Amino acid sequence: MLCDFHTHTTLSDGSLTPMELIHRAVQRGYRAVAITDHMGVGGLEEYLALVTKECRLAESYWDIIAMPGVEFTHLPPGAIGEAARAAKEMGARLVIVHGETLVEPVPAGTNLAALSSPHVDILAHPGMLTTEEARLAAANGILLEVSARKGHCLANGRVAKLGRQAGARLVVNSDTHHPEDMLTLEFRRSVALGAGLGDSEVMEELPAGIAALLERVGISKKRRQ
Ligand SMILES: [Zn+2]
Numbered sequence: 041m042l043c044d045f046h047t048h049t050t051l052s053d054g055s056l057t058p059m060e061l062i063h064r065a066v067q068r069g070y071r072a073v074a075i076t077d078h079m080g081v082g083g084l085e086e087y088l089a090l091v092t093k094e095c096r097l098a099e100s101y102w103d104i105i106a107m108p109g110v111e112f113t114h115l116p117p118g119a120i121g122e123a124a125r126a127a128k129e130m131g132a133r134l135v136i137v138h139g140e141t142l143v144e145p146v147p148a149g150t151n152l153a154a155l156s157s158p159h160v161d162i163l164a165h166p167g168m169l170t171t172e173e174a175r176l177a178a179a180n181g182i183l184l185e186v187s188a189r190k191g192h193c194l195a196n197g198r199v200a201k202l203g204r205q206a207g208a209r210l211v212v213n214s215d216t217h218h219p220e221d222m223l224t225l226e227f228r229r230s231v232a233l234g235a236g237l238g239d240s241e242v243m244e245e246l247p248a249g250i251a252a253l254l255e256r257v258g259i260s261k262k263r264r265q
């Protein structure tokens with residue numbers, strides 16, 4: 041099942057409108073796609089209202105699960121928990137946090153704050169993830185992202201290794217900004233194998249993680265199939 045829980049549109053720094061992104065996902069055979077533009081707290085409500093409307097329209101015509109989401113980016117760590125709670129209240133189906141990637145000066149403490157919030161679903165590109173953080177992800181059912189994106193992917197091996205050791209679930213996301221970034225099953229497999237996962241993990245644990253995530257964000261079993 042091809043799903044992608046981390047994409048950007050013209051509403052932040054991507055080049056596709058939400059509807060074009062969803063339509064391209066339909067054409068590629070995605071079962072589910074989440075739109076997760078970079079956000080702080082200003083304009084969150086308007087953004088989520090707009091994306092929710094687009095997702096509902098797409099779902100009413102096309103066979104895809106289209107989820108309004110958000111990627112909280114460079115927020116002060118102390119503000120992440122409350123922002124995530126507010127986003128869920130405003131209709132975000134999925135909340136991800138822009139983790140401490142090696143290639144940007146993300147505020148220290150971001151990973152820990154994200155993994156401590158019950159309203160965060162995915163910690164994106166966690167960079168120099170610690171064992172403590174990986175254990176927290178496992179305990180709280182938050183997925184750790186293995187990133188297909190240039191730069192953010194530099195720590196994929198570490199994230200996969202510590203995540204597996206701690207029993208945390210992993211998810212491969214594209215972090216799409218442009219059409220050529222979108223996933224295929226083959227590319228997702230290569231990214232996972234490149235991060236050090238084995239064939240059986242790619243075949244069994246990644247799909248199990250996707251199923252767990254869809255369940256976590258409230259997609260019914262019937263729609264997940
Ligand atoms: Zn990010």
Ligand SMILES: [Zn+2]
Nearest residue numbers: 046048111215
């Ligand atoms: Zn992103």
